[in-house]
Amino acid sequence: MRYRALSDVRVVDLTHFIAGPYATKLLADMGADVVKVEPPWGDGGRKLGPHRAGVEERGGLFAFLNLNKRGVTINLKHERGHELLVTLLDGSDLLIENFAPGTLDALGLAPEDLIAKFPRLSVISISNFGQDGVERDGKLNDLVLFARGGWTFPVGEPGREPLTPPGSLAQYVAALYGAIAAMQALAARDLGLGHGQHIDVSILEATVATMIYETVTFQYSGIVRGRAGKRFAVGPFLIVTLKCKDGYAGLHCVTDKQFEGLCDLIGRRELASDPRFNTALNRMLNNEAILEIVEAFFIGRERKWLYREGQRRAIPLVPIPSVAEVLEWEQTRARNYFETIDDPVLGKIRVPGTPLRLTSHRGEASRPAPRLGEHNREIFSARLGLSDAEIETLKTAGTI
Amino acid sequence: MNSIFDGKLRVLDISMGWAGPLVGQMFAEMGAEVIKVEDTHHFDWWRGSLSMAPPEMRPIERAAVFNTANRGKRGVTLDLASARGIEILKRLIEVADILVENFSPGVMNRLGLGYDSLRAINPRLIMISMPSFGSDGPECNARGYGNTVEAMAGVTGLTGYHDGDGQHYTLSNALGDPVGGLHGVFALMVALRERARTGRGQKIELAQVESLIPFVADAILDFQFTGKVPAARGNRHCEHAPHGIYRCAGDDNWIALACETDDQWRSLARAIGIEGLADDKRFTDASARKANEDALDAELSRAFSSVNLDDCVARLRDAGVIAAPVNSAPAVMADPQIQSREYFVAIDRAVVGTHLYPGAVARIPDTPLRADAPAPLLGEHNRQVFAELLGMSDDGIAELERLGVIGSSPREYRMG
Numbered sequence: 001m002r003y004r005a006l007s008d009v010r011v012v013d014l015t016h017f018i019a020g021p022y023a024t025k026l027l028a029d030m031g032a033d034v035v036k037v038e039p040p041w042g043d044g045g046r047k048l049g050p051h052r053a054g055v056e057e058r059g060g061l062f063a064f065l066n067l068n069k070r071g072v073t074i075n076l077k078h079e080r081g082h083e084l085l086v087t088l089l090d091g092s093d094l095l096i097e098n099f100a101p102g103t104l105d106a107l108g109l110a111p112e113d114l115i116a117k118f119p120r121l122s123v124i125s126i127s128n129f130g131q132d133g134v135e136r137d138g139k140l141n142d143l144v145l146f147a148r149g150g151w152t153f154p155v156g157e158p159g160r161e162p163l164t165p166p167g168s169l170a171q172y173v174a175a176l177y178g179a180i181a182a183m184q185a186l187a188a189r190d191l192g193l194g195h196g197q198h199i200d201v202s203i204l205e206a207t208v209a210t211m212i213y214e215t216v217t218f219q220y221s222g223i224v225r226g227r228a229g230k231r232f233a234v235g236p237f238l239i240v241t242l243k244c245k246d247g248y249a250g251l252h253c254v255t256d257k258q259f260e261g262l263c264d265l266i267g268r269r270e271l272a273s274d275p276r277f278n279t280a281l282n283r284m285l286n287n288e289a290i291l292e293i294v295e296a297f298f299i300g301r302e303r304k305w306l307y308r309e310g311q312r313r314a315i316p317l318v319p320i321p322s323v324a325e326v327l328e329w330e331q332t333r334a335r336n337y338f339e340t341i342d343d344p345v346l347g348k349i350r351v352p353g354t355p356l357r358l359t360s361h362r363g364e365a366s367r368p369a370p371r372l373g374e375h376n377r378e379i380f381s382a383r384l385g386l387s388d389a390e391i392e393t394l395k396t397a398g399t400i
Numbered sequence: 401m402n403s404i405f406d407g408k409l410r411v412l413d414i415s416m417g418w419a420g421p422l423v424g425q426m427f428a429e430m431g432a433e434v435i436k437v438e439d440t441h442h443f444d445w446w447r448g449s450l451s452m453a454p455p456e457m458r459p460i461e462r463a464a465v466f467n468t469a470n471r472g473k474r475g476v477t478l479d480l481a482s483a484r485g486i487e488i489l490k491r492l493i494e495v496a497d498i499l500v501e502n503f504s505p506g507v508m509n510r511l512g513l514g515y516d517s518l519r520a521i522n523p524r525l526i527m528i529s530m531p532s533f534g535s536d537g538p539e540c541n542a543r544g545y546g547n548t549v550e551a552m553a554g555v556t557g558l559t560g561y562h563d564g565d566g567q568h569y570t571l572s573n574a575l576g577d578p579v580g581g582l583h584g585v586f587a588l589m590v591a592l593r594e595r596a597r598t599g600r601g602q603k604i605e606l607a608q609v610e611s612l613i614p615f616v617a618d619a620i621l622d623f624q625f626t627g628k629v630p631a632a633r634g635n636r637h638c639e640h641a642p643h644g645i646y647r648c649a650g651d652d653n654w655i656a657l658a659c660e661t662d663d664q665w666r667s668l669a670r671a672i673g674i675e676g677l678a679d680d681k682r683f684t685d686a687s688a689r690k691a692n693e694d695a696l697d698a699e700l701s702r703a704f705s706s707v708n709l710d711d712c713v714a715r716l717r718d719a720g721v722i723a724a725p726v727n728s729a730p731a732v733m734a735d736p737q738i739q740s741r742e743y744f745v746a747i748d749r750a751v752v753g754t755h756l757y758p759g760a761v762a763r764i765p766d767t768p769l770r771a772d773a774p775a776p777l778l779g780e781h782n783r784q785v786f787a788e789l790l791g792m793s794d795d796g797i798a799e800l801e802r803l804g805v806i807g808s809s810p811r812e813y814r815m816g
Contacts, residue, residue, distance in 0.1 A: 254445070326613060
């Protein structure tokens, strides 16, 4: 789904893999004119899994992360390629990139020079550790990022190794900070506070930014949170993942009222006034005891029953769905959340829609992710005024 | 240097918890005037519980999470169950640019604060609603918080040990909350741009669960391609090995590391003195290591168990292996890169004193973000805001206090 709210915003997208492309996807879904610039051999992210059997050239994630963008190929190491990119930047509002720091400078595209040349342009750099600092050039992957950024330490069984979160969640968080930074650059410029700027977003800092439970709480309390097994933490609440008859359910019981509701649900209303559990503090001190009682009840019930009966008592209690169930969930269906894309390589796929529902514009169907160099002709001839002969020459030279 | 919205934007934040308040906090970073409205009966539940400490300790002013998520705001109180309270809130809305709310669906309408009636008094108003699961659909009334949203987005179902018995785990940071809040900020920035063009505000809806599902798009597509639900992988990777977390010497010290190439594996083996394993035919290339991963992990666990974590991380990094300590909160704050970029900022807040808080993420050179102002005490800015913005007299404000429409102490002792 896309809205044409940002249709006057021109973005040159030099990003690859996940953090950069999700940032530019957010802008593209809001209607920005995003031109994805890849080297002639393609964004490495094209081959990220998951794969449809027998199709190696384009993974599913690429098809999702690059919806609503147009794609061109340019070899930035060729002199003529360098010129093409600079021409493309003329009249653009944003250059967004997630190369290793220093890469743009080495390509003769130092952000400060570009901004001096095109004062309306802002450059958004998303990188693992930021553009400076003592370990700017270190290596990183998802496992090590989660560990270093503090997400991993408090998760898992107390007697076992800490458990990493799944997938690339923190990369997406960083992408959001990048997309917001892009809008901040536009706002500052349009409010007359100056020309374009070079904004620096560190993926590690974005990861740490979402750990306020840890970093600030331990300073206040002096207690470093450890692993609490199936519980979120040991506290004046019961936030826990519980085994039931046909899978797992997630319970979030925090307030007095929710605890009273929980006691009612398990048919033990007297527990609400039990001196072990009658205040938040007592529920923290006797957390194991409550957990035991609740566990024993949940194991004999089905998820659906727990969900219905829990919610009826205003307890945030949900079944824990698999991704297959998320895809079929009647709530996402009723809200037409997933969008079916007719991808030129992968065929029909269902992808998450845009979470932002603007009322100023009507949502339109998304455009599939571009094939490698799909819009070379369109962009190079219509926007940059190159002749067919020139385009052929560039192709032969391997510049595009 | 000016921030982006210095003196140019007013945000009214009537939300609670983390997702909504984060939106207000990030606008405060941009220099907007952000007014947080709480009820003395139903103050923000993230202030925690009054029963956690004696009243003279002011427990609701000691919640680290509230004091982080509400930085840079002015705080007022209004009894939203009273007609007077609603009337005053509407007068604030009349002079606001943005209204942030995350009540359950239907609450705003019941309070007489539906978008249509607000638009009538302020056509430039941009209102964002952030229900957990959406304002319509069969499950819209289900209760959800950060962790429940995380579950319904499919994240929890993917989180578990590779050799677990199916047990799932909740992430450590209620991820649904900050992700909802960040999308909210982005949406409002888009709407502000639109308003600059048309002069009109609008209503935006953001279902928090819908903002988190895209983060597991890979697993959702994997299911469509294979017909199989992806299993929890724990700390392992689908192609690379070793890829895991191993205990080092000491109490609760762990190293996270990944070898994405055979070269990195050989470097790892050399760096920690297990060269013999690099030549072991069970471990020579990625597919062999993947096939013998249990044995590999057992060997590595043995090798790491007696080494010093920090030495080991340094050695592995020098050898080009991707590695880091599994940082607890204090270790995150002591991380050399985090320190050298001075990411955390010190803030002195009434009642609790000075602590370090996470700074603004985006480094914007000419119009810097500012994350260094404290969170308000309950009702701290009643006098200031009602006098400045609504022209109320001291007597008028005293009268509201006497009637209990506003106040600066919680109205009853109850669990938050």
